[in-house]
Amino acid sequence: MKHRLLLASCVLLGLASPGCGSDSAPDPGFRTEDSEPVDVDNLQIRxxxxxxxxxxxxxxxxxxxxxxxxLSGLTVTIEEPLRVAVNDLDATFGVTALEDDGTFGVAGIPVREVNVGLAVGMSxxxxxxTNTVIYDSAFTxxxxxxxxxxxxxxxxxASFxxxxxxxxxxxxxxxxxxxRAGTLLAAGFVLGRVVDENGKPEAGVRVVPDRSDLAERIYYPSLDLSSVNQEGTSEDGLFVYVHTGLAAETFRVSVxxxxxxxSRNVVIGPGWGLMLTLHPGLHPPIE
Structure with a gap:
């Protein structure tokens, strides 16, 4: 039943994602003509x-x-952003406590349950x-x-x-x-970072959604957080998207x-924030 409910959510949100289509596909790579189908029904990752x-x-x-x-000892969750946004009770795939140095590891993540990506939930x-995107199906x-x-x-x-x-x-x-909301958290928000190939923040950059009606919801905070503008990023390379405070919304953003x-997948709903980093290339830079 949960798969039917999620499929209905995909249709309502107009979302084309791996989770809304076939359950078997060749492993992505530079050459795929000789690759074997991957059994994603039973595949689990760490x-x-x-x-x-x-x-x-x-x-x-x-x-x-x-x-x-x-952050030492706090709990983190491995979650599917779309499932979180539509309040799916099966949105969380694993839970663990952070080590003193902030490291974490969770095994047994069922690939078949992934739709638009994977994120690490934190509070x-x-x-x-918040949920930080660590895998985005937009890349592959x-x-x-x-x-x-x-x-x-x-x-x-919270102070930030x-x-x-x-x-x-x-x-x-x-x-x-x-x-409906007087705070970012109540509205739901995206806090994004724009960095270069070395992981350094990029200033003077504009982020655009694939829906023109959402452009007015994107702001760029000043370095000291004393003001915002809609012209471009400051030296910190940050941007903020303000959600409606209503049900889940999906779209893509790009530089x-x-x-x-x-272009990156965005899925957001009220009561939490999505964190993502926009970077050149297919792999995030080492910071």
Missing amino acids: VSGQMRVLPEASRWLAAQGQTEPS GPGLVR GSRPRTNLIETRAYALP HDALGAALGEARLRGHTEN EGDTGGV
Whole structure:
């Protein structure tokens, strides 16, 4: 029954994803003509990586004389973003506690349950609920076929979230949500980073959605979070998308003028934030 419900969600959201189509496909690669079909019905993978406070938030906290929230021992979840957005009870594939250095590892992730990607869910004292995208089917057009190693996920301090909301202003937030929400978390939001091939933030960049009606919801915070604009990223390379506070929404975003880049999947709903990094090439840079 849960597969029927998710398929209905895919149809309603107008989403074309591996999870909404065939369950068997060749393993993606440079050569596929001699490849064998992969049995994704029974394939399970392991996800490992490191959780850290968002670098831009870490620098802002230091400038404010504030300390970072401790992440040691906090729980992280491996989740499917689309399932989270539509409140699927089976959205979580695994749970584990962070080591002292922020590392994590979860085995037994069922590939057949992946739709648009995989994300690491995070919340805890001094943090807001977020999901960091660690696998996006936009890159391969398929589910993952191998273990995901050395992934990077980010925790978002509540004080940084609050400062972003103050920079946007409650009037803007209520305007974008028709008075349903006065905070970013209540509305639902995307916090994105634009970096170069070396992982350095890119300034003066515009991020564009594949739906023109959503463009007015994208803002670029100043370096000190004192204001926002809609012209382009600051030295920190951040952008914020404000959701409606209503049901799940799906679309794609890309860097304006980057004809060789991959447009990224976005799935968002109220009550949490999606974290993603836009970067050139198929693989995230090592930071």
